[in-house]
Amino acid sequence: MAVQFQSALAILRRKQVEARTGLSRSTIYDRVKAGTFPAPVSLGAKAVGWIESEIDAWLTAQIRKSREVA
Template sequence: MSTSTLYRLMDQKRFPPPVRIGGRAVAWVESEINEWIAARIEERDNAA
């Protein structure tokens, strides 16, 4: 996923926000990303 897509999804509150870890560095909480992925899988499976 591109950086611009990530930030667009964050602006839309559809992706977990980053945690600032330095002046220009950010990271994401792994458990929040895993939950986000699991939700996408569930959406996919429910659509099928």
């Protein structure tokens, strides 16, 4: 019988996303609109957050792109 583990989901608020990525608020939303950054999820009427694993994956992809040999 296989045991499946699911990692706990974590939500990051905008200030946390800014701190982790080094991007400003306007840049985050510009990139979301362009489809080059993970979209936020609604947490309520006036609150959004980003799924931590999606931000981690985006950061990993950015690092890979920057390390590619041209």
